[in-house]
Each structure stands twice: as structure tokens, then as C-alpha cells.
Amino acid sequence: MILVLGGGVAGLAAARALGERGAEFLVLEREREPGGWCRSIRSGGYLFDMSGHFLHLSDPAMRAMALGLQGVSWDAVERDARVFLRGRLTPYPFQANLHGHSAALVRRCLADFAAERIREATGSASAPRNFAEWLVRRFGRTMCREFFFPYNRKMWRTPLGDMGYSWTSWSVPVPAFEDILAGARGETRNGMGYNPSFLYPRSGGMGALVAALAAPLRDRLCTRTEIVRIDTERRVAWSAGGERFPYDAMVATAPLPALAAACRPAPRAVRSAGGKLRWVKVLSLNFGIRDPETTFGHWAYVPERAYPFFRIGFLSNVSPGSAPGGCASVFTEKSFPAGAAIDVRSEIRSSLDHLVRMGVLRKGRAPEVVEPIVLDPAYVVFDHAREGAAKLLLEHLREKGIFAAGRYGAWDYNGMEGSMADGIRAAGEALRAAGGGAP
Numbered sequence: 001m002i003l004v005l006g007g008g009v010a011g012l013a014a015a016r017a018l019g020e021r022g023a024e025f026l027v028l029e030r031e032r033e034p035g036g037w038c039r040s041i042r043s044g045g046y047l048f049d050m051s052g053h054f055l056h057l058s059d060p061a062m063r064a065m066a067l068g069l070q071g072v073s074w075d076a077v078e079r080d081a082r083v084f085l086r087g088r089l090t091p092y093p094f095q096a097n098l099h100g101h102s103a104a105l106v107r108r109c110l111a112d113f114a115a116e117r118i119r120e121a122t123g124s125a126s127a128p129r130n131f132a133e134w135l136v137r138r139f140g141r142t143m144c145r146e147f148f149f150p151y152n153r154k155m156w157r158t159p160l161g162d163m164g165y166s167w168t169s170w171s172v173p174v175p176a177f178e179d180i181l182a183g184a185r186g187e188t189r190n191g192m193g194y195n196p197s198f199l200y201p202r203s204g205g206m207g208a209l210v211a212a213l214a215a216p217l218r219d220r221l222c223t224r225t226e227i228v229r230i231d232t233e234r235r236v237a238w239s240a241g242g243e244r245f246p247y248d249a250m251v252a253t254a255p256l257p258a259l260a261a262a263c264r265p266a267p268r269a270v271r272s273a274g275g276k277l278r279w280v281k282v283l284s285l286n287f288g289i290r291d292p293e294t295t296f297g298h299w300a301y302v303p304e305r306a307y308p309f310f311r312i313g314f315l316s317n318v319s320p321g322s323a324p325g326g327c328a329s330v331f332t333e334k335s336f337p338a339g340a341a342i343d344v345r346s347e348i349r350s351s352l353d354h355l356v357r358m359g360v361l362r363k364g365r366a367p368e369v370v371e372p373i374v375l376d377p378a379y380v381v382f383d384h385a386r387e388g389a390a391k392l393l394l395e396h397l398r399e400k401g402i403f404a405a406g407r408y409g410a411w412d413y414n415g416m417e418g419s420m421a422d423g424i425r426a427a428g429e430a431l432r433a434a435g436g437g438a439p
């Protein structure tokens with residue numbers, strides 16, 4: 001028996017892979033429905049995702065898997081992402097689209113970027129020791145001051161000098177000098193970055209992906225089943241309701257710190273490693289707005305501290321069916337340190353004030369629908385302790401036949417594609433460990 005702990009997209013993809021190989025398995029999911037952060041909700045005629053969820057695929061095998069799923073039709077969408085800075089909207093990414101900012105700012109950005117390239121070419125730049133230094137080396141001080149520092153501080157809620165930069169390769173595009181110059185002249189560099197186009201379900205929101213993944217699992221998916229304790233010697237997991245689940249191997253997609261805390265017995269080094277992992281949670285506020293004053297693109301990055309959220313998105317510009325005619329499905333995202341209390345009412349008031357200030361919500365109007373969602377955990381913080389602590393925990397679990405996977409099981413920065421691929425990889429390992437042969 002292979003247990004799959006968690007029915008998010010990583011666990012569901014793992015379960016499908018196990019089913020296709022004829023393995024005996026069970027998916028145990030805490031909530032009353034599967035999908036994790038990829039669920040969608042309907043409210044008052046609007047459709048919302050758990051904040052913006054857009055599927056960008058780079059691996060041909062995962063593309064074939066997603067496109068081959070029964071029950072979901074995809075629209076291919078050209079990304080329209082923007083940067084909202086000092087009241088101006090420019091195309092994303094900021095660094096490759098400087099045109100539209102003041103001439104003085106563009107000159108300073110270019111001069112500082114050039115200075116870093118010269119330092120690099122003459123070998124006079126030392127290797128960056130942290131994320132803050134990496135940003136300065138890549139982009140120069142002015143771009144950091146205007147965009148990268150304030151945006152990343154808002155998102156990570158962590159001093160950038162305390163973070164590493166191993167995770168940046170796919171998510172922070174570093175344009176060539178020619179591209180930066182072209183962008184400063186006004187030649188739009190839209191295609192840059194990790195998702196110049198993406199897939200989105202034609203109907204049902206991103207939850208349609210979850211439904212398609214879960215459909216073949218039927219009674220092998222147990223919802224409302226939270227695993228709270230795992231005896232790694234006897235290979236038995238217990239639910240909060242006291243139910244006992246013996247296993248030969250496990251694919252675990254629950255967040256690594258909680259997973260580590262549930263496992264017994266655990267050596268001291270393992271217990272202490274679990275306590276070193278840091279993350280932020282995100283308050284995603286979803287608004288159904290009738291007759292908005294304006295909307296812009298699919299989403300926009302909002303670096304300024306004067307605005308509470310770091311990103312705002314317009315799902316109805318991606319998927320018109322997510323809002324009634326003449327209305328908009330809008331989301332804002334704000335990060336908080338893991339342990340912080342969130343005063344949701346005051347956050348809603350503040351977000352609405354700033355939607356008016358941005359010209360999205362008409363003054364004096366209220367949204368028709370408000371759906372607050374807290375995603376906890378949302379982003380793994382890549383501080384200097386993360387790599388060693390996560391490695392130790394993942395190796396310990398693997399020795400016990402537990403293969404952690406997905407964004408939070410593997411404690412990484414995976415998007416949906418990466419999380420599903422990781423679930424499939426872990427399913428293969430669990431199958432081998434359980435004596436089920438090569439996948």
C-alpha cells in the first residue's frame with residue numbers, strides 16, 4: 001500500500017501515476033475537497049481561484065499530460081502582465097521595459113546597469129553573497145531601489161541580505177544589454193520571463209484541472225482525513241479522527257515542517273532542522289466588482305510600499321466567464337510572516353481604498369462580493385538555513401520510505417507544473433521502495 005498524503009496537484013498527479021501502474025494506493029486529504037491551492041470557488045455569480053493561478057508549461061512530457069487530461073479544455077493565453085509604479089503602468093518585466101518611466105530614471109537605470117556589466121567584464125565584481133547583492137550585480141542600484149528591493153521586501157517579508165539566490169534562475173529574468181536598451185526605447189519586451197504565455201481552463205477556473213486529475217481516483221481519494229502522526233518505524237499513519245493507515249511507502253505533499261513534526265521517532269538533528277524552515281503566508285482578497293472604472297491586463301506587480309498588496313490581478317481579463325457581463329473578478333495578494341496575526345477586515349478596507357486610488361473601483365462603490373483566502377504556507381523563504389535543513393529532512397524521510405514532493409513537501413519554489421512533475425517522480429520512487437518494480 002502506498003499512501004499519498006495530500007490531494008493538491010502534486011498528490012493527485014502522483015496518484016494518477018500510481019493508478020496507471022496498477023499500484024495499490026490511497027490519497028488522504030485534510031480538506032473536504034481536493035486541489036490544495038489550485039481550487040476555485042464560486043460566489044455570487046463570480047469565480048475566483050486561490051489567488052492568481054496560471055499554468056505555464058516548459059516540459060514537453062508535462063504539456064502532453066496536461067493537454068491529454070479528460071474533462072478540461074484549455075485556452076492558450078498570451079501573458080499581459082504589467083508593473084504599476086508611481087501611477088504609471090509599464091509592461092512586465094520592469095527591467096526590460098523601462099520606456100514610460102521618467103527620462104531621468106531611465107538614464108540612471110541604464111547607467112547603473114552598464115556599470116555592473118563593465119565590472120563583470122573586467123572581473124572587478126566579487127561574487128554575490130546573498131539575494132540583495134545578486135540583484136545589484138544583475139540590475140544595478142537604481143533598478144533595485146525602484147523595483148527589485150521594494151517588491152521583493154513586500155513579497156518575502158525577509159531582509160534580502162538574509163536570503164540566497166539559487167531559486168532565481170527561472171523566476172527573475174536577466175535580459176541582455178541590447179534588450180534593456182530596446183526596452184528603454186519603447187520596443188516592448190513582453191515575451192521575457194517564465195511565462196510569456198500560459199494555459200487556463202476554458203471554464204471552471206483552475207479548479208477544472210483539479211477535477212480532471214481527481215476524476216479517475218474515485219474511492220481511492222479520502223477527504224476530511226488529516227494525518228497528524230506517522231510512526232516511521234512501523235510504517236503506520238494516524239488521522240486526527242484516530243483512523244490507522246499502514247503503508248509500505250508514502251508520497252508526502254504536506255508542508256515539510258508539519259510533516260517532520262508528525263514523524264516519530266525522529267533524531268534530534270531532524271527535529272531541529274524542521275524548526276529552521278521559514279515561510280510567508282499570503283492573504284488573497286478576491287473581489288467581485290460591478291462596472292469597474294478600469295482594469296488592466298491579467299495582473300500587475302505593485303512594488304511601492306504605499307500600496308498594501310504586492311500584486312493585483314484581473315481573472316475576468318483571462319477568463320471572461322469568471323464574472324457576469326460588465327463586472328470584474330479581481331484579486332490582490334499581500335504577504336505576511338508565517339506567525340503574524342491578520343486583521344482581515346482592516347486588510348479588506350485598506351485594499352478597497354487602494355483599488356479606488358488605482359482607479360479600479362469607483363469612489364463610493366462597494367464590491368458585490370468579497371472572498372478572503374489565506375494561503376499558509378504560500379512562499380518558502382530561501383534564507384541561508386533552508387538548503388541544509390531541507391536536505392537533512394528530505395534524506396531522513398526518504399530513508400524511512402517517505403518521498404516528499406510538491407511545492408511544500410519538497411520545500412521549494414515549484415509552480416503547478418513542477419509540483420505535478422515532482423509528484424510523478426515521487427510516485428515512481430515510492431513504487432520502487434514498496435517493491436512494485438521500475439515505473
Ligand SMILES: Cc1cc2nc3c(=O)[nH]c(=O)nc-3n(C[C@H](O)[C@H](O)[C@H](O)COP(=O)(O)OP(=O)(O)OC[C@H]3O[C@@H](n4cnc5c(N)ncnc54)[C@H](O)[C@@H]3O)c2cc1C
Nearest residue numbers: 006008009010030036037053054227254378406407415416
Ligand atoms: C499566491 C500564489 C500564487 C501562485 N500562482 C501560481 C501560478 O500562477 N502558476 C503556477 O503554476 N503556480 C502558482 N502557485 C504555486 C502553486 O500553488 C503550487 O505549485 C501548487 O499548488 C502546489 O501543489 P501541491 O500539491 O504541492 O501543494 P498544495 O496545493 O498545498 O496541496 C497540498 C495538499 O495537502 C493537504 N494536506 C496538508 N497537510 C495535510 C495532512 N496533514 N493530512 C492530509 N492532507 C494534508 C492540503 O489540504 C492540500 O490539499 C502559486 C502559489 C501561491 C501561494
